[in-house]
Amino acid sequence: MNEILVAVDFSDSSINALEHAVGVAEKFKSNILMVWVESKSSLRYLKINKGEDVKENVSARFEELITKYKPQLNGMDMEYRCRKGIAYKEIVAVSVENKVDMIVSGVHGTKGFRRFLMGDTANHIIAEAKCPVLTIGLHRTLGRALKDIVLPIDQSLDTRQKVGIATQFAQLFGARIHILGLYMSNVDTLKRRVDEYVKQVDKHLKKNKVETVVYMEKDYKGAKSILNYANRVDANLIITMIETETRTSDLWLGSQGQQLVNQSTVPVLSIANKQLIKHRPGL
Structure with a gap:
């Protein structure tokens, strides 16, 4: 960087x-x-x-x-x-x-x-x-070291694009990453995809000597699920992909992105996917 x-x-x-x-x-x-x-x-x-x-x-x-x-x-x-x-x-x-x-x-x-x-x-x-x-x-100060990062993983194809920068932050700050698996659908195929993505991310992080905690959120309630978990583990940072919506000629944050940015008491690192993914990406 x-x-x-x-x-x-x-x-x-x-x-x-x-x-x-x-x-x-x-x-x-x-x-x-x-x-x-x-x-x-x-x-x-x-x-x-x-x-x-x-x-x-x-x-x-x-x-x-x-x-x-x-x-x-x-x-x-x-x-x-x-x-x-x-x-x-x-x-x-x-x-x-x-x-x-x-x-x-x-x-x-x-x-x-x-x-x-x-x-x-x-x-x-x-x-x-x-x-x-x-x-x-404003209420966040530098008095607390960056020790716990929440990394939401869902069924979307771009969900793993943020793993690289999450790895960098964890390595440089000596932080633990909480992999938060989100079941956004009751469709078994999509739930299995989330399971597979979580396993891949966990394996990647451990390979790079990053401490991990895995938690699967089965009762998904949008941004609230992410915020509740972050507060529960006293996280210092949330790293998330942000969905966008096109309105006239401009890009706007989707509803979940707005809620995360505006309601979070935890700093949020937002990454917007600008490319249309046509194939299954790797880590």
């Missing part, structure tokens, strides 16, 4: 997300690219005085963040970009231009932002990004 993009609007939530990104970058030996997009909401968080230059204020704040966090990156780079426009479009555009490997975004957690998140920014970022997107709630 060469570069991590962090969406920064200087709110407490985005600074918390940046601190998490620094922790991940330290493990992966990644550069960090911070991105600020000028908008009504981002200007509100600046709290600048009348007549004060916005660009100078933003640049000064970014320089303070670089001074504070760059020493933790062990020689890796930390820089920033300022853009103007629609937040999710600019964030995705910068991520593509710079070929970043992951986007990190904070979730404010307020009622107003939750509506905003469901309707636009995070929804579009996760659905349209060409890389994984890590969303983190």
Whole structure:
């Protein structure tokens, strides 16, 4: 993972997300690219005085963040970009231009932002990004080490695409992976497929010296099943494929993806499958 993009609007939530990104970058030996997009909401968080230059204020704040966090990156780079426009479009555009490997975004957690998140920014970022997107709630702090990762496995052909990055996280952080098998249908053929996928993933992880726990969820209740299990095992991270829906010319998160991102008290690493799978993929 060469570069991590962090969406920064200087709110407490985005600074918390940046601190998490620094922790991940330290493990992966990644550069960090911070991105600020000028908008009504981002200007509100600046709290600048009348007549004060916005660009100078933003640049000064970014320089303070670089001074504070760059020493933790062990020689890796930390820089920033300022853009103007629609937040999710600019964030995705910068991520593509710079070929970043992951986007990190904070979730404010307020009622107003939750509506905003469901309707636009995070929804579009996760659905349209060409890389994984890590969303983190404000209440999550770096005081807890990353030790337990939940990896849902279902009957879909793309469910195993996330195993590679899950393996990397587990190896670098010394984390345990909880393989959560989800029976989404009562059809025996599909249930056997889930069983087979779970066995394959478990074998792959053990081969790569990752500790695993296997749990089969027979009473599937959508995103709620994943969230309940994550809370029960006190997980630090959920890694999931995100289904997308096409509405007009845009991609949106499917209902389960929205629920995971918006309702989870656990950080969620979302990976959207952009390719139509025509054959059975391997790990």
